Amino acid sequence: MRLFKRVSVFILCFSLAIFIYSCSDSSTDPGDPSQEEFNSKAGTGESAEHFLQSDTYSNIEIELDYMEGYKPTEGAIDSLESFLNNRLNKNSITINTSKIPARGDGPYSTEMITTIEEDERDNYTEASGSTLHAYIVVVDGELSDNPNVLGIAYWNTSMALFGETIDNISSSDPTSPSEQQVENTVLRHEVGHNMGLVGNGTPTQSDHKTEDSAHCTNDECLMAPSVQTGDIFQNISGDVPSLDEACIQDLKANGGK
Ligand SMILES: [Zn+2]
Ligand SMILES: [Zn+2]
Numbered sequence: 001m002r003l004f005k006r007v008s009v010f011i012l013c014f015s016l017a018i019f020i021y022s023c024s025d026s027s028t029d030p031g032d033p034s035q036e037e038f039n040s041k042a043g044t045g046e047s048a049e050h051f052l053q054s055d056t057y058s059n060i061e062i063e064l065d066y067m068e069g070y071k072p073t074e075g076a077i078d079s080l081e082s083f084l085n086n087r088l089n090k091n092s093i094t095i096n097t098s099k100i101p102a103r104g105d106g107p108y109s110t111e112m113i114t115t116i117e118e119d120e121r122d123n124y125t126e127a128s129g130s131t132l133h134a135y136i137v138v139v140d141g142e143l144s145d146n147p148n149v150l151g152i153a154y155w156n157t158s159m160a161l162f163g164e165t166i167d168n169i170s171s172s173d174p175t176s177p178s179e180q181q182v183e184n185t186v187l188r189h190e191v192g193h194n195m196g197l198v199g200n201g202t203p204t205q206s207d208h209k210t211e212d213s214a215h216c217t218n219d220e221c222l223m224a225p226s227v228q229t230g231d232i233f234q235n236i237s238g239d240v241p242s243l244d245e246a247c248i249q250d251l252k253a254n255g256g257k
Contacts, residue, residue, distance in 0.1 A: 036127045037127055038124070038125040038126060038127045039156070040124050040125060040133075040155065040156065040157055040158070041155050041156075042155065042156040043155070043156060044153045044154065044155065044156060044193050044194060044200065044201075044214075045153075045156070045193060045194060045195075045196040045197075045200040045201025045202070045214065046156040046201055047132070047156040047157060047194065047201070048194065048195055048196025048200075048201030048202045048254060049196075049201075049202075049254060049255055050125075050132050051088060051132065051134075051191075051194060051195045051196075051256075052087070052088055052089060052195060052196075052202070052251060052254050052255040052256035053089055053254075053255030053256070054089045054090055054091065055255070056132075057090075057125070057129070057130060057131060057132035058090060058091045058092075058130050058131075059090055059091055059092045059093075059094070059130055059131040059132070060084065060088060060090050060092075060093050060094070060131065060132045060133075060134065061094045061095075061096065061123060061131050061132070061133050061134070062080075062093075062094065062095045062096070062133075062134045062135070062136060063096055063098075063121060063122060063123050063133065063134070063135050063136070064077070064095055064096065064097045064098075064135075064136045064137075064138070065097075065098055065099075065100045065120050065121070065135075065136070065137045065138070066097065066098075066099060066100065066137070066138035066163070067099075067100055067101065067102045067103065067137075067138060067139055067140040067163065068099055068100070068101060068102040068140070069102055069140060069163070070102075070138045070139070070140055070163030070164075070166075070167075071097070071099065071138075072097070072138060072161075072183050072187075073179060073180040073183060075180045075184070076179075076180050076183035076184050076187060077095055077097060079180075079184040079187070079188070079240065080095060080184070080187045080188060080191070081093060081095055083187075083188050083191070084191070086257070087195065087243075087248075087251055087256050087257060088195075088256060088257070089255060089256060089257055100120050100137075102140045103116070103139070103140060103141075104140065104141075105141065106139065106140060106141015106142055106144075106164060107141050107142045107143060107144035107147065108139050108141050108142070108143060108144060108160075108162075109143075109144045109145070110143075110145075110152065110154050112144075113137065113139065113152075113154065113160045114154065114155075114158075116137055116139065117135060117137060117158055120137065121135050121137075123135075125157065132157070133157065134157040134158070134159070134191075134194070135157060135158045135159070136158075136159045136160070136161065136187070136190070137159075137160050137161070138160070138161045138162075138163045139160060139161070139162060139163060139164075140163055140164060141162065141163070141164050142162050142164050142165050143162055143165070147165065148165065149162060149165065150162055150165050150166055150169065150182065150186045151186040151187075151189065151190045152190070153190045153191075153193035153194050156194060157194065159190040159191065159193075159194065161183070161186055161187070161190070166179065166182050166183060166186065167179070169182055170182045181239050181240060184239065184240040185222070185227070185240050185241060188222055188240065189222055189223065189227060192222060192223050192243070192247075193214060195251060195256065196250075196251075196254060197214065197216070197223045197243075197247055197250065197251070198210070198214050198215055198216045198223050198247060198250070199214060199250075200214035202250050202251060202253075202254040202256075203250065203253070203254065204246075204250055205246070205249045205250050205253050206246050206249065208244075208246040208247070210225055213225065215227075216244065216246065216247055218244045218246065218247075220241060220242075220244065221241060221242070221243060221244040221246075221247055222240075222241040222242060222243045222244075222247070223243065223247055224241070227241065
């Protein structure tokens with residue numbers, strides 16, 4: 001317990017300002033929506049409505065690539081799926097996992113991760129389609145900027161988990177959270193950012209956004225900043241922190257459930 005407390009765990013808290021400007025607005029004919037491209041390199045939370053609602057995309061498919069040796073537990077995948085089923089208004093929710101070669105190039109910068117995505121991602125959202133495609137990659141290393149970060153949501157449909165950091169946290173002490181617990185929490189938290197929480201793509205319905213980041217002021221919420229310190233696992237009674245009522249109200253007001 002003491003050892004675990006010393007480990008400062010940051011679960012993703014980058015609203016990374018990576019904006020790749022596409023010129024789709026000027027290069028397409030506005031009269032023909034089928035020619036407009038879906039920008040998969042917009043900022044975190046910018047496609048929140050597309051995650052939550054079914055107006056444009058009635059289905060969601062998540063491609064989860066893991067580097068060899070860092071396969072997420074089946075329980076974590078099931079847990080993410082039930083989380084999405086509970087919050088997204090979609091006809092179908094699919095998570096496809098596949099193994100990709102280990103690179104051994106860690107620690108990884110966000111830029112390196114975007115290159116891995118370009119190499120490995122197979123599915124992108126088509127503006128004229130009915131399926132929103134999202135991408136999660138589990139890498140075999142740590143984040144170069146901060147070795148305690150467990151995951152990041154770096155583009156509007158793109159997220160990464162740091163397998164080595166998750167392993168370290170879940171095996172640091174006999175009282176540490178299990179690998180599945182950590183994975184459950186990180187996966188939900190990162191997708192939560194791309195669902196526009198908190199106040200970053202999905203407008204807040206009450207005053208519960210932290211001042212300096214897209215997080216919730218409720219210490220026990222999935223989107224709380226206390227998640228960043230790893231203390232979240234000691235603050236909660238269940239396995240995985242839940243979204244609190246304030247965050248759920250935000251999602252409902254933006255077309256989720
Ligand atoms: Zn966060
Ligand atoms: Zn909350």
